[in-house]
Amino acid sequence: MDDREREPKVVSSEFMHPDTGTVPPPPELLDLADGAVNTNVAIASTPEEAQKAVKSPTPLQDSLRRLRRDTRAMISLGVIILFVLVAIFGPFIYQRIGSNYQSEQYGTVPVSVYHSFSHQELIRQDEGPSGQYWLGTDDLGRDIFARLMQGMLISILVAIVVEIIDVILGMTVGVLAGYFGGWIDQFLARFTDLMFAFPGLLFAILLTGVIGPSSDDALAKIPFIGANGNGRLLLVSIALSFTIWPLMARYVRGQTLQLKEQQFIEAARTSGTSGIGIIFRHIIPNLFSIVVIAATLNISNTIIGEAGISLLGLGVKPPGSSLGLMISDGTPLIDTHPWEIIVPTAVLAIIVVAFSFLGDGLRDAFDPRSKD
Amino acid sequence: MVQFFVKRLIGLIFVIIGVTFITFILGYLAPGDPIRQQMGDHFDLQTWMQLRHAYGLDLPWYQQYYNFLTHLVKFNFGLSFKYQNRAVWDILKDGVPVSAELGFWGLMIELLLGIPVGIYSALKANTWLDTTSMGISLIIYALPPFVIAIIAQVIIVSLDKQTGGSWPASSWGTPWQYSWSDLQPKIVPILVFGAAGFAYFARITRTTMLEVLRQDYVRTARAKGLQERVVIYRHALRNAMIPLVTLIGLALGFLVAGSFFIEQIFNIPGIGRISLQSIYDHDFPVIQATVVLLAAGVVLGNLISDVLYSIVDPRIKSE
Numbered sequence: 001m002d003d004r005e006r007e008p009k010v011v012s013s014e015f016m017h018p019d020t021g022t023v024p025p026p027p028e029l030l031d032l033a034d035g036a037v038n039t040n041v042a043i044a045s046t047p048e049e050a051q052k053a054v055k056s057p058t059p060l061q062d063s064l065r066r067l068r069r070d071t072r073a074m075i076s077l078g079v080i081i082l083f084v085l086v087a088i089f090g091p092f093i094y095q096r097i098g099s100n101y102q103s104e105q106y107g108t109v110p111v112s113v114y115h116s117f118s119h120q121e122l123i124r125q126d127e128g129p130s131g132q133y134w135l136g137t138d139d140l141g142r143d144i145f146a147r148l149m150q151g152m153l154i155s156i157l158v159a160i161v162v163e164i165i166d167v168i169l170g171m172t173v174g175v176l177a178g179y180f181g182g183w184i185d186q187f188l189a190r191f192t193d194l195m196f197a198f199p200g201l202l203f204a205i206l207l208t209g210v211i212g213p214s215s216d217d218a219l220a221k222i223p224f225i226g227a228n229g230n231g232r233l234l235l236v237s238i239a240l241s242f243t244i245w246p247l248m249a250r251y252v253r254g255q256t257l258q259l260k261e262q263q264f265i266e267a268a269r270t271s272g273t274s275g276i277g278i279i280f281r282h283i284i285p286n287l288f289s290i291v292v293i294a295a296t297l298n299i300s301n302t303i304i305g306e307a308g309i310s311l312l313g314l315g316v317k318p319p320g321s322s323l324g325l326m327i328s329d330g331t332p333l334i335d336t337h338p339w340e341i342i343v344p345t346a347v348l349a350i351i352v353v354a355f356s357f358l359g360d361g362l363r364d365a366f367d368p369r370s371k372d
Numbered sequence: 373m374v375q376f377f378v379k380r381l382i383g384l385i386f387v388i389i390g391v392t393f394i395t396f397i398l399g400y401l402a403p404g405d406p407i408r409q410q411m412g413d414h415f416d417l418q419t420w421m422q423l424r425h426a427y428g429l430d431l432p433w434y435q436q437y438y439n440f441l442t443h444l445v446k447f448n449f450g451l452s453f454k455y456q457n458r459a460v461w462d463i464l465k466d467g468v469p470v471s472a473e474l475g476f477w478g479l480m481i482e483l484l485l486g487i488p489v490g491i492y493s494a495l496k497a498n499t500w501l502d503t504t505s506m507g508i509s510l511i512i513y514a515l516p517p518f519v520i521a522i523i524a525q526v527i528i529v530s531l532d533k534q535t536g537g538s539w540p541a542s543s544w545g546t547p548w549q550y551s552w553s554d555l556q557p558k559i560v561p562i563l564v565f566g567a568a569g570f571a572y573f574a575r576i577t578r579t580t581m582l583e584v585l586r587q588d589y590v591r592t593a594r595a596k597g598l599q600e601r602v603v604i605y606r607h608a609l610r611n612a613m614i615p616l617v618t619l620i621g622l623a624l625g626f627l628v629a630g631s632f633f634i635e636q637i638f639n640i641p642g643i644g645r646i647s648l649q650s651i652y653d654h655d656f657p658v659i660q661a662t663v664v665l666l667a668a669g670v671v672l673g674n675l676i677s678d679v680l681y682s683i684v685d686p687r688i689k690s691e
Contacts, residue, residue, distance in 0.1 A: 190386060190390075193383060193386070193387050194386075194387055194390040194391065194394075198391065198663075198667060201629055201632070202628070202629060202632075202663065202666060202667075203394075205632065205648075205651065206395070206398060206651070206659070206663060207398065209648075209651035209652070209659075210398050210399065210402045210651065210654070210656075210659070211398070211401075211402055214402070300514065304516040307516070307518075308516060308518060308633060311518060311633070311636075312632070312633075312636060312648060313652070314651070327518070327522060331522075331637070334522075334525055334526060334529050334541070335529055338526050338529060338530065341522060341526065342526060345519055345522050345523065345526075348516075348519060349515055349519050349523075352514055352515060352516065352519075353511055353514045353515065356513075356514040357514070
């Protein structure tokens, strides 16, 4: 019931609780936070409905059909898929298009080199788009298009890592807190209050800023994930997940609390299913929609977070690339070559808006009542 | 009622202790010896010991934390590592009025622009006016503040170039002074600063207002034959305001997080930029002080909105 208090609706006093959390969820999740149970997922309440259910599509298919009809969400999904494909496969293709280039600086430079994100042609600075450099070059003569694709890849990687941690931690703690209550519930409530007192990215900025420089070496020793100078990226991801997971845990907790009161859970309990059995067989499957929606909306915050931290110079280090780093590189050139700041800013804006539109669409599709 | 505030206060104390502990322990565990770094090539053991003692770094951690807390209560943030013998407060004090001014006007933009736009949208629900204003606020809300800031800067710079004008794209005037030359650089950052919250308030106000307009008492008021103006402003709006009050705390959180980016991008000498600089410099006393100040601001904002809420909505007393 925690979030009832902040609900931007006419609040009824029966939901008031004096010692509830201090911070409301973001508006896009208000409907979720109130733990609106997707009753259509599991039960058909009347015999007629049950009969119809034999032929009619499953609730999941039903939701997907609603989602497909949502033009805005589908366009956003298309944009996201396009960007992901470009980020993953783009560099391989781009590094094969073009011919060798006679550089005054390095002699013959193969296309796979000058189309890579870290190669500098110091005499080809700040060029506009051309056949050789599709989106031009930056102030160090690096290919903007190649850097852009690398930056998008970084955004996607960070988003994936953060969401994995977010879903695992948030679901575990949320389900346990909601189902068993007790000290774990108390812990969650206090911890959430604490994390919300660090406004926005403050905690992540603090963590990366303070232990970033010294943790680079340590994290780089982790095989594969930490390799190629990605150690800092790992730290950024951990810091971001740390700030994000309590929110997920709260949504899951709210939903679990509501599910617990449902009759099918009661039936399972009376027929002797253990607590663990109920959690795995009945609760977790019914958390699917809330977790997917919350995760999608969180992705946009995560991407903003990584870009923001890199923008402040605390995330990805050169010669690596990130959308935030490209924006920060372009800032001093805003007078003379605004192109170099406009490109990464526009791409970041499109990705972020697409994810939040998709999240909104998913919410509307999975929980029709939330539509206003 | 009293019980409610006591419980809230206990919760707040817990949060403040948690925040101070996390910021303290991060600084404590951070690798590297700040004194050694500060001394650079002029290292000698005697001075090192003396300085360590002066900063209290030779004490065990719980003692250090205790000192940190007790000094904090007296509003003493200690000495800076980077600028020797300079009190942390001395470094911060010029930033406070700047950030406060930015935050104040940002909040004003959010409330004085966001709420009317929301009301107007609700009254004109589903007309083109409503769809456009809500569409715009949806996009503004989705965008991070630094992206909006950069878009604004690009626009200023290109306008300057075209008209030959010299509207400043960054910097700040004297805080709380409003002559034209002071005001000019402030307008755009304040607008950008308030943008996200504006969109948020506009959307929430619209939803709340629509909800209230559907209530029975509004229908009753209309059926009584009251003027539409009275129905909307006296009956609907007052009730729609109640849940909005609780969101002011959230708006403060927005502002504090945004201040880092806005101040950095627009080159504004406020708390956000000072604390970023101290993060780059590894000047822990300054970092700790700014984090505690900012977190205290957010927590205080939440407390104020709780108090306001219980004043506006008498039903909460029944708990």
